[in-house]
Amino acid sequence: MLYLIGLGxxxxxxxxxxxxxVVRRCSRVYLEAYxxxxxxxKEALEEFYGRKLILADREEVEQEAxxxxxxxxxxxxxxLVVGDPFGATTHSDLVLRATKLGIPYRVIHxxxxxxxxxxxxxxxxxxxxxxxxxxxxDTWRPESFFDKVKKNRQNGMHTLCLLDIKVKEQSLENLxxxxxxYEPPRYMSVNQAAQQLLEIVQNQRIRGEEPAVTExxxxxxxxxxxxxxxxxxAGTLQQMCTVDLGEPLHSLIITGGSMHPLEMEMLSLxxxxxxxxxxxxxxxx
Amino acid sequence: MLYLIGLGxxxxxxxxxxxxxVVRRCSRVYLEAYxxxxxxxKEALEEFYGRKLILADREEVEQEAxxxxxxxxxxxxxxLVVGDPFGATTHSDLVLRATKLGIPYRVIHxxxxxxxxxxxxxxxxxxxxxxxxxxxxDTWRPESFFDKVKKNRQNGMHTLCLLDIKVKEQSLENLxxxxxxYEPPRYMSVNQAAQQLLEIVQNQRIRGEEPAVTExxxxxxxxxxxxxxxxxxAGTLQQMCTVDLGEPLHSLIITGGSMHPLEMEMLSLxxxxxxxxxxxxxxxx
Numbered sequence: 001m002l003y004l005i006g007l008g009x010x011x012x013x014x015x016x017x018x019x020x021x022v023v024r025r026c027s028r029v030y031l032e033a034y035x036x037x038x039x040x041x042k043e044a045l046e047e048f049y050g051r052k053l054i055l056a057d058r059e060e061v062e063q064e065a066x067x068x069x070x071x072x073x074x075x076x077x078x079x080l081v082v083g084d085p086f087g088a089t090t091h092s093d094l095v096l097r098a099t100k101l102g103i104p105y106r107v108i109h110x111x112x113x114x115x116x117x118x119x120x121x122x123x124x125x126x127x128x129x130x131x132x133x134x135x136x137x138d139t140w141r142p143e144s145f146f147d148k149v150k151k152n153r154q155n156g157m158h159t160l161c162l163l164d165i166k167v168k169e170q171s172l173e174n175l176x177x178x179x180x181x182y183e184p185p186r187y188m189s190v191n192q193a194a195q196q197l198l199e200i201v202q203n204q205r206i207r208g209e210e211p212a213v214t215e216x217x218x219x220x221x222x223x224x225x226x227x228x229x230x231x232x233x234a235g236t237l238q239q240m241c242t243v244d245l246g247e248p249l250h251s252l253i254i255t256g257g258s259m260h261p262l263e264m265e266m267l268s269l270x271x272x273x274x275x276x277x278x279x280x281x282x283x284x285x
Numbered sequence: 286m287l288y289l290i291g292l293g294x295x296x297x298x299x300x301x302x303x304x305x306x307v308v309r310r311c312s313r314v315y316l317e318a319y320x321x322x323x324x325x326x327k328e329a330l331e332e333f334y335g336r337k338l339i340l341a342d343r344e345e346v347e348q349e350a351x352x353x354x355x356x357x358x359x360x361x362x363x364x365l366v367v368g369d370p371f372g373a374t375t376h377s378d379l380v381l382r383a384t385k386l387g388i389p390y391r392v393i394h395x396x397x398x399x400x401x402x403x404x405x406x407x408x409x410x411x412x413x414x415x416x417x418x419x420x421x422x423d424t425w426r427p428e429s430f431f432d433k434v435k436k437n438r439q440n441g442m443h444t445l446c447l448l449d450i451k452v453k454e455q456s457l458e459n460l461x462x463x464x465x466x467y468e469p470p471r472y473m474s475v476n477q478a479a480q481q482l483l484e485i486v487q488n489q490r491i492r493g494e495e496p497a498v499t500e501x502x503x504x505x506x507x508x509x510x511x512x513x514x515x516x517x518x519a520g521t522l523q524q525m526c527t528v529d530l531g532e533p534l535h536s537l538i539i540t541g542g543s544m545h546p547l548e549m550e551m552l553s554l555x556x557x558x559x560x561x562x563x564x565x566x567x568x569x570x
Contacts, residue, residue, distance in 0.1 A: 016302070084403065087403060109404070114410075
């Protein structure tokens, strides 16, 4: 049996009791390590689970799935995923490959950023299409996701923006020279995402378009959702450029405009103090 | 401290390790018992958690929240919610009331139907606004949610339909006579939801409108998501009228029309066999 097990969003203890029981009895346990991270590393998980974990990077899962599935018809193999196995990233590929090999599978669900963002008080059923914001480079500055934000806002829907993660990336030089040397991991902050968004807004104005979002649009920045030190900040997109949310992972919500009074009341619990954004920008944050 | 703890969707062991630890040390533990149910009852939870649970019905939570929060500033109180505390139903009210009383709170997240539906292979980020389908009565047959389905489909988005639950309802007679006698709980099945939807489609045709959904629209019925005996069936809305998904809880997805090949391939794992819908309707199901 192949078990796809969600680990939730915080630390080692966010696994479900059912998930932990399965992990402890499987013959091999893989940890998917390229779409998200917990607030603790592989070693902390290994210690709490009492099991060695095999790191599975994107290459491994996409190109060597047969290794992962080896003997899963006669023994139990676990594939651990931060969040939920069918959350922000689906692992349909692995399920389909298992099915073709006649290997049964089972999913043990957990919280995903896709539902846990509800903790800020915005109603989950009022979220429209989720978008991803990627790190811009000098030559690649995609803006197309902004159309989806626009459509969501036109329909009064909130937009969850998942922020880019770069794990096990090679520099262009190392890639060309075939050197398996990897850059340190990078996680996009709410500040970076907000700055890119404001640049898109400016570009739209230059082109004479009416931007669907402005500096004043109400947004919510979230960091380390589910962890003890999670941070939530509600404020304008401009404020999101400077608010300090600390360590990764970050997510950003662009609200849909029309809000339920209960949503507003909840967001007020997290509102950025009047002049904190100013003082932070003076401090150069 | 007030802890809002998600129980996930299956049975007693779907609580997280962190959640279980908190439950075991809290001075009082409430179980929210009106918006969803697990596949096991209160007794099974009490046995596994090793704690007595206090059932909190809608009345209690809305009118007697102060009882729930009593002494939560000096001791720990847990409020257990099937799924996630901020999933399909948000418990913002309780959080706001706690905050006003100066009681700190913490959320322990878990899977919600809002993210676990991803297990059928449809991509979560392509879901539009979630709708609720309520039991029709002779005199109350709301159709307005159908506009949201239409809007979602126009935008190529899937619609998750949450199906009605009637727990602790009184008959009109008992209500009038003030007798606290309650009807047995009722849970809407995918069959009932599909039949109501088809009636709306017919009504729209009678009014000369072009319905956004037809008998042939691809839908997915889900039952007991996360439980060992979960069932998923992909087929037309017509087929959803007769497919047998067994015990509650059920949910229904109306697909958005344009599908990713990977979504189609995943759905094919769950497609209803050619003539099963016919044979079932012959059987009068």
